[in-house]
Amino acid sequence: MMMLATMFVLGLLLGFAGGGGSGFVLALLISVFQIPIHTALGTSTTAMIFTVISGSISHFKEGNMKLKTGAMVGAFGAVGAYFGTQVAAQLPETPLIIVSALLLFVSSILLFFRTRLSGSVNVEKVFSRKQYLLLAMGVGGSTGFLSGCFGIGSTPLIQLGLMIFFGLSIQQAAATSMFVLIPISFLGAFGFAQAGFVDITLLVQVVAGTMIGSFIGAKFTRLAPVQVLRTVIILLPIFGGILLLT
Structure with missing residues (x-):
């Protein structure tokens, strides 16, 4: 019951902030x-x-x-995630925990400065097909690899990439990052399942809470003041990093 309640509350926050939450779930587990x-x-x-x-x-x-942007970034992210899981399976526990925590801290700091400078509104950019593919490959491939290797979901980094390189607003980045994470999570899960690192009983408990909470939390993203959304997006990875190191 404690696991279900904890994951439900976390799901509310993740749905609101547009995150897959694997980094925070990882820290709690x-x-x-x-x-x-x-x-x-x-x-x-x-x-x-x-x-x-x-x-x-x-x-x-x-x-x-x-x-469109979510699908392109997510497709390249899925490939990066699969290769990341192959690296993670070979790494010892301590480096995985430390690097995962540091990545959460760094992404939070980067988001703080980016959202502070950009304010609440960005202007979507126009690219040639080649530029669009290269940007999607860079943002998706790199964040997907980090997600697969260190289990952090890379949500803050994906959101940062969507705002900086594609010109999405903070609300659009929060929503689109969730769509990006669908193929990333599929290929990442496939890689970990191959290595025998998925506990089905534990999975059911985590999913039961986060899935319901995420659906409800997403209803409030558009309604919330930008400053509130910005604060939650920035603080979530910090708390996750602190949990990992405790």
Whole structure:
């Protein structure tokens, strides 16, 4: 019951902020529920599939999402995620935990400065087909690899890339990042399942809470003041990083 309640609350926050939440789920599983790191990686990444699908449906209905950009970045991200899982399977526990926590801190800092400078409105950019593909490959491939290797979901980095390189507003980036994470989470989960790092019983408990919470939380993204959304997006990875290191 405690696991379900914890994951439901987390799902509310993830749906609102546009995150898959594998980094925060990873932190909770390791620090609070004492799950081994590789099992936590595989299970949190697999759970992210259901969270991001639920949140994406809700965001799409709310009209927040940029489907074309999300699909292109997500496709390249899926390839990066699969290769990331192959690297993660070979890494010892301590480096995985430390690097995952550091990535969460860094992404939060970058988001803080980017959203502070850009304000609440960005102007969507126009690219040639070649430029568009290269940007999608760069943003998707790099964030997908980090997601697969270190289990952080890379949501803040994806949102940062969508705002900087594609000109999406903070609301659009929050929504579109969930769509990007669908193929990333699928390929990441496949890679971890191949390595035997997915606990089905644990997965069901995580998914039951986060999926319902994510669907409900996404309803409030468009309604919330930009400053509130910005604060939640920035603070979530910080809390996740702190949990990983405790």
